[in-house]
Amino acid sequence: MKFIDEATIKVYAGDGGNGVATFRREKYEPMGGPNGGDGGRGGSIYAVADRNINTLVDYRYTRTFRAQRGENGRGSDQYGAGGEDLILRVPVGTVISNKATEQVLIDLAEHGQQALLAKGGNGGLGNIHFKSSVNRSPRQCTKGEPGEEFELYFELKVLADVGLLGMPNAGKSTFIRSVSAAKPKVADYPFTTLHPNLGVVRVDTNRSFVIADIPGLIEGAAEGAGLGHQFLRHLARTRLLLHLVDIAPFDESVDPVKEARAIVEELRKYDESLYQKPRWLVLNKVDMLSDSAEVVAAFVRDYGWEGRVFAISALAGIGCKELTYAIMEHIESVRAGEHAQEDQDGLPAA
Structure with a gap:
């Protein structure tokens, strides 16, 4: 459908x-x-x-x-x-x-x-x-x-706890297939994701969160280029954004740092509140690198990133489990804060 x-x-x-x-x-x-x-x-x-x-x-x-x-x-x-x-x-x-x-x-x-x-x-x-x-x-x-x-x-606007952000073919669909039961289309050409996909990630019996995969963004998306800008609204309700970056692009002329900066700039142009959401950096396809630790360190240095960073391989499953547990802890802390705020707002005035 x-x-x-x-x-x-x-x-x-x-x-x-x-x-x-x-x-x-x-x-x-x-x-x-x-x-x-x-x-x-x-x-x-x-x-x-x-x-x-x-x-x-x-x-x-x-x-x-x-x-x-x-x-x-x-x-x-x-x-x-x-x-x-x-x-x-x-x-x-x-x-x-x-x-x-x-x-x-x-x-x-x-x-x-x-x-x-x-x-x-x-x-x-x-x-x-x-x-x-x-x-x-x-x-x-x-x-x-x-x-x-x-x-x-x-x-x-779909209801999801976590939203995936990144260029086409950054591995978002592969990641959501790896950590959840969702089976979005995966292929070796860009724009294989044409509409949002939701997956439930269950880390324990009673611990789970919902993750949303939207079509990849490209430079100029805020002005209407590509497909992803049409679906950015689905990230509005999320508590956390995962910025997936292809750390080992097939085309050697592609600069991952430049692409990562372009995506964040498109996010800022589209919606400042979306830009201000908590965002983690996820460097994908480390299984394609012989010296992954050195490449990851160089990327973080050149990008000037000071937030949380994870190096994974969505295809091989490297680092995915640690990432999902970290996400679960973050979501639970945010939910606890929201519930505490609701309880405080609901208290009768003194």
Whole structure:
């Protein structure tokens, strides 16, 4: 199935039914009086996060959604039936915005979370509401209110703890295959990854984290070059970025230090908050080097990197286990800090 992570749709809530002006006409009841019922409420449109849905492909080809209109009122004090609500199910992690104002309406980050997108119109009033001591036979009634209508923008940001960043063919897909059960496509040509892949890395019985692999970035990605810029949004929720670098490029003219700097610059141009996220340097393909320790030290020196650095071979599995345990410890410490902050925010004021 094609991965779709954005869509624009139009939603139309149901109009309210009209009220009616009718009068009771029965034998032996010449002065029966008004008995026109109200119109029914129009159906509303809701969005619900569903963990069983992975993409927004359902909203790429069906772009208009209308809720049911409320029924008109009838005589004999009969009210019209309300319109049925419409439920739009979306993947967990979907951000919904108003297309016209670009205002974010809701971030559906949890399974089962629900949001009202468009409210149905109220039904009109029948003439039974207008009778009084001075108006025994009212002929007025009101029409139903129109339902709300909006053009909405759906954007999916996958929920992952760790994001992989790097040039095409840096070994990101091989790494995620090595440490998780995910099986993204791997080949000896660039841009083999065409959409994000998620993998669950389990380091112990009850210890695991989710890792996201997106298409590789190239220089100029922030201006639209290549594929990766389209999927950088999926790194927004991550707690840690792994910058994978091919330390042993097949083409000797390629400078790994220059490529690493270009990737980080594209990240900064795209989103400053993404650039500020914790980021570790992972030097891949050390199995291709005879003097890996010396090459790694030279790269770190030339790159001017002062953060954490790991030398691995995703294909041979060298250093992968140590890296996953280090990631798990980092994720657990971040989660503990988040929970402590939530507990602190939830304490009653002194």
